[in-house]
Amino acid sequence: MIISMIPRATSEQVDYVCDKIKSFGYAAHPIRGKERVVIGAVGDGKDKDRIISVMESVPGVESVIPIMQPFKLVGSELKQERTVIRMDGFTIGGDQFVVMAGPCSVEYREQLMQTADSVKAAGAKILRGGAYKPRTSPYDFQGLEEEGLKLLAEARERTGLKIITEVVNTENVDLVNEYTDIFQVGARNMQNFALLKRLGRTRKPVLLKRGMMSTLKEFLMSAEYIVSQGNTDVILCERGIRTFETYTRNTLDISAVPALQQLSHLPVVVDPSHGTGKRNLIAPVSNAAVAVGAHGLLVEVHPKPEEAFSDGPQSLLPDEFEALMEGVRKYVTVDGRSL
Amino acid sequence: MIISMIPRATSEQVDYVCDKIKSFGYAAHPIRGKERVVIGAVGDGKDKDRIISVMESVPGVESVIPIMQPFKLVGSELKQERTVIRMDGFTIGGDQFVVMAGPCSVEYREQLMQTADSVKAAGAKILRGGAYKPRTSPYDFQGLEEEGLKLLAEARERTGLKIITEVVNTENVDLVNEYTDIFQVGARNMQNFALLKRLGRTRKPVLLKRGMMSTLKEFLMSAEYIVSQGNTDVILCERGIRTFETYTRNTLDISAVPALQQLSHLPVVVDPSHGTGKRNLIAPVSNAAVAVGAHGLLVEVHPKPEEAFSDGPQSLLPDEFEALMEGVRKYVTVDGRSL
């Protein structure tokens, strides 16, 4: 890391910083410029965050600039081979483009079965559906809970689709684990570190959504929480960030897809439903997600959006989803991938 | 609420929307303009969010505009009298300006006792200190946990200060409840709804920090989660939001203080330490918080910031805190309040 001193730092202050650096087992390399001194600290990365915090508090220090990426296990610096997650019959993160689709909330049997049948027919590999719903208002529908999990399992039986569902609390991890194939962590829980650690001790893939205010580095640090506990099957999901623009529900950060793929070896998928919040933007943005190189999509589909308990405005009808899949199929083949 | 139809909506679509509105027990008032029809829906607010979601999904509808505020119990529309929280010996939300101060993390006995003594001497009423730390990196110090809670209780015995500490998980609520006087919910957990509901069933005040990406409405909805479970003693804490500006750690939204006080009857305090992230901005911003009408402050103080396990750069030394309190004291008296 680099420690930049204030312009009028005394030589005692510079010496103090150098001694402090050495006390952590790092080497100190002061560079004396015309206006100020900057000091390079070279070491093995141990206690890095602690040292940064200490140095920022030392008198005479103006700023501390970390050079190394803060994430290790999920980073492409240490592991260059891409992570490919093997599901029963297909893979995520390799040459297949995987579509996960289904209703925002599991509401009732017919809704889910009908959706499952139609997304299966259109080419989806995984059925999504929320049994536990984190809702902004305490007065909104909060999910069917275990009843919803059972319906998802039934839909899996019926269709052969894998299932993905959200887990919102450490206390539910064991129960959800009994049913789901993939855990989903929602944007609001991206920094629920207790939950991340708990999921790191399960053996099922975790789809981690980017928080709506989270930088790519924070996103990867949250993935690091899971992987550091032993579970290496993490799928990153770009679902839009919050900006000043309110025309769309969020601003989908399309550049984040290749950026994450360069910074990390983990698979990256896109959620165009939350990313736009508007039904008529979902298909074009899905095409963009394919072309930018994403490994898959997470799409909301509902047989009767206007009766959906949540996210109706951004849910596609089954035939709209079918049309979306036709478009996606064309773009997937451009670079030799398959659906 | 108001439903705005698209410019070329058919009269069948308009009729369908009106029927739909009536099916929820609301009255429908269509207004035919030159370019489009807008429809007023009048009712008792029941199922409001559901109806909005439904209407946004109906063909021919362009947008739905809610008119009523989504929060009820925490709003000033229904309860105009301000909430004043009675602690043993002082109040929060009334004519007293209450300062909560202490280290970011509880680290070791001497650190905490020394800080407690000095913030007490300077005029603070409440000692803050984290025993459970939500940290961006899994490799950072995660807190002393119960050992930290015990040290806080010891500091309370020693000084007579009340204590506030963060709770990060539903599983820890009972344990933290045994020790703390006030629960703190951090910015990252503002929408950890399971935690909010659980705290709503305790009988101790909850200081709720605004999420770094949360609107005032979402903030108040999260307070509503707590109050709706029966616990009415919620303190709102503005601690800065995330914006494009990186010079400060966050952008402290000073207007949020009077805005929240107008929208709600709950007390509002300010955290200038996280709000700025820079030691030499904390005192002026604290003065601003007093002058804008906040009910109190939450300030980080550490006897040796450069050895702090977290947040060193924004922690004040005891004598810096004492100077801050002198400034604050002058501004508090301007409008007849006391410290």
Next chain:
Amino acid sequence: MIISMIPRATSEQVDYVCDKIKSFGYAAHPIRGKERVVIGAVGDGKDKDRIISVMESVPGVESVIPIMQPFKLVGSELKQERTVIRMDGFTIGGDQFVVMAGPCSVEYREQLMQTADSVKAAGAKILRGGAYKPRTSPYDFQGLEEEGLKLLAEARERTGLKIITEVVNTENVDLVNEYTDIFQVGARNMQNFALLKRLGRTRKPVLLKRGMMSTLKEFLMSAEYIVSQGNTDVILCERGIRTFETYTRNTLDISAVPALQQLSHLPVVVDPSHGTGKRNLIAPVSNAAVAVGAHGLLVEVHPKPEEAFSDGPQSLLPDEFEALMEGVRKYVTVDGRSL
């Protein structure tokens, strides 16, 4: 528009608002709800912004909600047929995907000619290059001015490419008009209304970049400034917005492309160079721009990026640009368009 009264508005206040509405020649439709009154104002849109401003200031009014889009001439409500701009030999906004490429700044003859030759060979139709540079620092290179315009004209002669260059000031419009084929308005000037009006009185197409903090509505209002003066050939350019994310230079708002195409009939192109600021993200994001349906690209190319006077890190080498064009070509054909 809809005027929402505060919950305790008096009937005198409601009557006053209704009278005020009528004084502007609008009809007033009050709807009395359980908690408050809302009033629909129906008219021809005349003086709309003025009325909104007035109403927001009337005692008892809580908020005013405009229903109509504020833009007229550029909106798809009044003109559904798409605008196709005819250049000599190709069109912008139709079935052709048009690539504009070249250096950020025109620096010296060889740099420009070499770039022009290579982007022409790779399939670009238009050469970009800045002769007037708006730079954050007064100490940075500010452009070759007329000398740069002359070099652009020479490159056009040599290659047959059309040229596009930025105009930063009303005082330069006439001079730039003598040389350029398309005017470019940079993001910082998106709300330089004097400049927009001046360009609205020329007869050449104007490529208008979205301001880094501008909403889609503000963007379209700026286009409206140009069109309202008589120049209907406006090309909208999404070039990324400023958000909290600093990994990329800006956050490219990919959803803005189909959103703008739905709200307006004007062509929409994407600038992946400023949108990402990172060389290795430009090609994947360009593919995404094609797939999402953009009408073209604006790309920075420089024969020696490391010697560029500006924007080196985001400038492609000629062979990188050639590779980008190969990718783009494949995606363009998916929906039957040509390059």
Next chain:
Amino acid sequence: MIISMIPRATSEQVDYVCDKIKSFGYAAHPIRGKERVVIGAVGDGKDKDRIISVMESVPGVESVIPIMQPFKLVGSELKQERTVIRMDGFTIGGDQFVVMAGPCSVEYREQLMQTADSVKAAGAKILRGGAYKPRTSPYDFQGLEEEGLKLLAEARERTGLKIITEVVNTENVDLVNEYTDIFQVGARNMQNFALLKRLGRTRKPVLLKRGMMSTLKEFLMSAEYIVSQGNTDVILCERGIRTFETYTRNTLDISAVPALQQLSHLPVVVDPSHGTGKRNLIAPVSNAAVAVGAHGLLVEVHPKPEEAFSDGPQSLLPDEFEALMEGVRKYVTVDGRSL
């Protein structure tokens, strides 16, 4: 500056960078860490931005970190004495707290004279009023132009107040200069560099508003544009930035006031009218501006806000302004200043 190489940079790449650094007359200090090499470049700051740009484009370079602040003349590093602007009879930037008040737009004689009389009586020193209005919509009132300037001059005659008015275009600078005492540059023109340079060649103070998407560094660089042309009397104005929060018109960045005062020697004032956009937030935020240490306020006052051509909702009535001034007066005296 510090150049950080990628983890697998070759020693040829490192050598190349060092040579390149030396070619600019800088010294190169490579520091070899465990994972990568970082190189310190030490010189006199000449061509700094150019070198950064070059280095970011060199193969093997991961990032370039400037250490010096990019602004010189406006920075507190080189000039520690504060700038105090002497007006006839009072100063800006010293121990006086200066209030500038008046209507958003100059509309008609009576409106302006009545406002001038009342703000003078309440203690304002400067009358504000827009004769040229940059408006989002081409269909909105664009200002009285020279007629407005004449009315401002007449109000000055009548009351003895100084006047401040906005200039939006280089072409108007001479004309506005004939009338005004202080030039105002609006947020949308903060990076209209041609205008800044032109104003730098006048001899009247310039109040420069922060752009709604501008960082503090960009803000100071724009001030540098003015000062670098010879005009040192620049007043910085914080007027709120654009964030995701829409409850207020902008988010007033209160920390920016002390931050700018630490980074620069220029006076800093606050505009609570644009900063909040809501009448009932202006007084508390004005008190906060005083307490945080601002040198003055810019406030919108209108005798009939509901008839204002612009900004009615955020304009105070004369008696509201008088009440605001009473509050401000109390806070100003706390630290020994006067109004």
